Amino acid sequence: MEKIEHTTVSTNGINMHVATIGTGPEILFLHGFPELWYSWRHQLLFLSSRGYRCIAPDLRGYGDTDAPESVNQYTVFHIVGDLIGLLDSLGIQQVFLVGHDWGALIAWSLCIFRPDRIKALVNTSVAFMPRNPQVKPLDGFRFMFGDDYYICRFQEPGEAEKDFAQVNTAKLIKSFFTSRDPRPPIFPKEVGVRALPDPPSLPSWLTEEDVNFYAAKFNQKGFSGGLNYYRNINLNWELTAAWTRVEIKVPVKFIIGDLDLTYHIPGVKDYIHNGGFKKDVPLLQDVVVMEGVAHFLNQEKPEEVSKHIYDFVKKF
Numbered sequence: 001m002e003k004i005e006h007t008t009v010s011t012n013g014i015n016m017h018v019a020t021i022g023t024g025p026e027i028l029f030l031h032g033f034p035e036l037w038y039s040w041r042h043q044l045l046f047l048s049s050r051g052y053r054c055i056a057p058d059l060r061g062y063g064d065t066d067a068p069e070s071v072n073q074y075t076v077f078h079i080v081g082d083l084i085g086l087l088d089s090l091g092i093q094q095v096f097l098v099g100h101d102w103g104a105l106i107a108w109s110l111c112i113f114r115p116d117r118i119k120a121l122v123n124t125s126v127a128f129m130p131r132n133p134q135v136k137p138l139d140g141f142r143f144m145f146g147d148d149y150y151i152c153r154f155q156e157p158g159e160a161e162k163d164f165a166q167v168n169t170a171k172l173i174k175s176f177f178t179s180r181d182p183r184p185p186i187f188p189k190e191v192g193v194r195a196l197p198d199p200p201s202l203p204s205w206l207t208e209e210d211v212n213f214y215a216a217k218f219n220q221k222g223f224s225g226g227l228n229y230y231r232n233i234n235l236n237w238e239l240t241a242a243w244t245r246v247e248i249k250v251p252v253k254f255i256i257g258d259l260d261l262t263y264h265i266p267g268v269k270d271y272i273h274n275g276g277f278k279k280d281v282p283l284l285q286d287v288v289v290m291e292g293v294a295h296f297l298n299q300e301k302p303e304e305v306s307k308h309i310y311d312f313v314k315k316f
Contacts, residue, residue: 004044008064009057011085012078017064018057018086022048025119026092027313028083029056032101032125033226034176036063038213039100042302043309050310055095057086059103061225063217071157074228076109076236084114093117096313100124100298102229109240111248120251120316122309124297126262127254127272130280131244137233144266150185153192154230163192164223170215174199177206180294182264205300248281253312255305257293286312 004021019037021044029040037056044054058065060082061074068074083106087095097118099107104126111118132140141151154160164172175196179185187195202208254277256263263269271277278284288308290297298305 001041001045003048004041006064009086009089011083011089012081014060014066014068014082016057016060016066016082016086018055019044020053020055021045022051022053024051024053025096025313026053026055026090027096027098027309028087029054030083030097030099030103030106031056031059031062032099032103033229034173034214034218034223035101035103036214036217038063038210039296039299040098043098043298043306046303046306047310047313050314052096052313055086055090057083059106061221061228063221067221067225071228071231072235074225075232075239076106077113077239079106079229080110080113083110084117087117094119096316097121098123098309099126101126101295102226105129108248111250112243112246115249118250120253120313121248122253122255122312124255124305125257125260125295127256127268127277128248128280131237131240133241133244137237145184145186148186148188150187151230151233153187153189154227157224157228157231160192160227161223163187167193169219170211171199172196173211173214173218174202174206177211177296177299178203179261180259182259182261182294184261184265203300205302210299249283251283251285251316252281253286253288253308254281254284255288255290255297255308257290257295257297257300259292259294260297261295263289 004019007018009016009018031039037058040056048054060079061067094117097107104123107123108128141149178199293301
């Protein structure tokens, strides 16, 4: 880990913290919520040892990267703009791209807006979600899961932050990372995140040191930056009307765990396996469903996920 270099890059009006290691063709890693560059620690070491330059930023609002105060500074255009600015600052024309959770959503958008900058994509956990011009995303979530669905609960600025503050940050991180319940997360207003079950003893893939690293950064920065991504879901939908029915035109490998809550959203399995996904992502080359694996698959099964990434990118 000590071989990983940490720098700050000025991009798109913010200062972005970036972890890098290795030399060779570049791979850009995008983390999710509630995460940091650190979620890719295993992949950085594995792939850099195989001849790749690995780049993992703290995304806007996270860790040691700036967190603008205004909620509307966290649209998909801001985040993608940050990443294009990062590549420009580093003098990189094209990269391999790897995403997870919100990082996966950003990766899909990056491939839609700037496919010229992406050699190939390995995306995990969140399948492509084509824009439905008839239904705003939040309306869809409310219809399927009700107002207590976690994404709906995260909408009101300050409310989830206040809720999160009721629970020790390290405990919260443990609860999120170790959850193996594929049902939709429901946080009744009067209970909030205290509805999460007490975390079990830590699994072998997550140490107290890991948990404390995340907790320290979130205690320092707060959760607002990450939560603001959720608060822009409907605004993103409005702003991306011009990209309705645009296909993903880069080569793609997709990896998901069969215990991932995203895999159990109604309609997702059918979309992934029965032709919808391939229609929207015509260069989809491989879908991997990892048995007995939950949402944070890059940390839970680091070597397997690293090998899946390596086996795909070495083809190009």
